[in-house]
Amino acid sequence: MSLTSASPEFSPAERETLLGVALDSIVSGLQSGKPLHVSPEALPDKLAEIRACFVTLEHDGVLRGCIGSLEPHTTLADDVSHNAYAAAFRDPRFKQLRVDELETLTIQVSILGKTEPLDFDSEDDLVRQLRPGADGLILQDNKARGTFLPSVWKSLPDPEQFLAHLKLKAGLPGDYWSDSIQMWRYTTESFIASVPDIRAMNRGYLEEALK
Secondary structure, three states: OEEOOOOOOOOHHHHHHHHHHHHHHHHHHHHHOOOOOOOHHHOOHHHHOEOOEEEEEEEOOEEEEEEEOOOOOOEHHHHHHHHHHHHHHOOOOOOOOOHHHHHHEEEEEEEEOOOEEOOOOOHHHHHHHOOOOOOEEEEEEOOEEEEEOHHHHHOOOOHHHHHHHHHHHOOOOOOOOOOOOEEEEEOEEEEEEEHHHHHHOOOHHHHHHOO
């Protein structure tokens, strides 16, 4: 398992449990067409907090699905479960996950920190404030809205290109600018593991929660 957060908030056992929740929810989707239900009473306190997350799936190193929540609305374990299921079966960019793809998947859970509004007076000013590799960004202009996780910096390391592609994701032209654009940033604690590695982890918390 690879941890990409500089100062982890979650313990190794808690991270392993969340990865287990994500995997079991995908398996539940393959078997029953429904996400996994996890009882919060049996989970560690931190996994029962109301938090937002994204779940990203890769197959043979290529993006296979990514779905998440920008606003906290349910327990972290429940959000992981539903976003993992949605990433596998409801991401409109991809076909539904097949059984034969499961064992070659990698699963990444990214837990969002608090969002912080950015104050800027021009596009150049905004670009100067960006922190490559650290910032997740939310862009909104009227009904147009999009977000990039901090992990996207790996493929778009230039701040101007990062911003241009975020505009495209929000449904705007890459060179679009308006004084009505709003921006927020956030950080994530992210961890990733392959399906075989997740199966091999000690998942006592999850097994207790599923009794």
